[in-house]
Amino acid sequence: MDLLIYTADQCDPKRCTGRKMVRFGLARTTKRYNRLRGRLVLSPFSERALSPADRSEVGRGLAALDCSWAHAEEVFGTVRLKARALPFLVAANPVNFGKPFKLSTVEAFAAALVILGERPQAEEILAKFSWGHVFLELNQEPLAEYAAARDSREVVAIQAEYLSQDI
Numbered sequence: 001m002d003l004l005i006y007t008a009d010q011c012d013p014k015r016c017t018g019r020k021m022v023r024f025g026l027a028r029t030t031k032r033y034n035r036l037r038g039r040l041v042l043s044p045f046s047e048r049a050l051s052p053a054d055r056s057e058v059g060r061g062l063a064a065l066d067c068s069w070a071h072a073e074e075v076f077g078t079v080r081l082k083a084r085a086l087p088f089l090v091a092a093n094p095v096n097f098g099k100p101f102k103l104s105t106v107e108a109f110a111a112a113l114v115i116l117g118e119r120p121q122a123e124e125i126l127a128k129f130s131w132g133h134v135f136l137e138l139n140q141e142p143l144a145e146y147a148a149a150r151d152s153r154e155v156v157a158i159q160a161e162y163l164s165q166d167i
């Protein structure tokens, strides 16, 4: 599946997972918002959760926005996109390890690929990061359940179970 990263040039280049993906030819990058049209954009601010039913909505591919978390809401707010949020999953990257929902760009793409039935590609992109396999291990159960869900509503119901255990 084609992966595109909109870059806002706000990330620390040494830690930026999106830049590393681009360096390894695993994603392409753009600075033009209009290139995001016709794609399914991964946005933590979307009210709709990604589900396997979105396979038909992917269009030209998936997109993520590489920006700092401090500015994310403002960057996402500037344009209307066909967007989906990822359900409850825990980050394994060194910056936000253990934090729910706050995934790095590569983790967000990997989670989306697993949910959409493209696990080999998820493993391929995570393999470039020493901690990449930990993301799939930490989230093995929820990812399997989300990938087996029928639609966004089922994904949200599964997520609710995990959120009630997390408190």
Ligand SMILES: C[S@@+](CC[C@H](N)C(=O)[O-])C[C@H]1O[C@@H](n2cnc3c(N)ncnc32)[C@H](O)[C@@H]1O
Residues within 6 Å of the ligand: 011, 012, 015, 016, 017, 018, 042, 043, 044, 045, 063, 064, 065, 066, 067, 068, 069, 072, 084, 085, 086, 087, 101, 102, 103, 104, 105, 106, 108
């Ligand atoms: C805010 S950037 C931060 C990137 C980070 N600095 C890095 O090096 O990977 C992470 C991007 O991944 C996607 N993402 C992360 N968590 C997400 C979630 N819970 N739901 C949907 N997309 C998410 C979004 O496209 C988001 O803009």
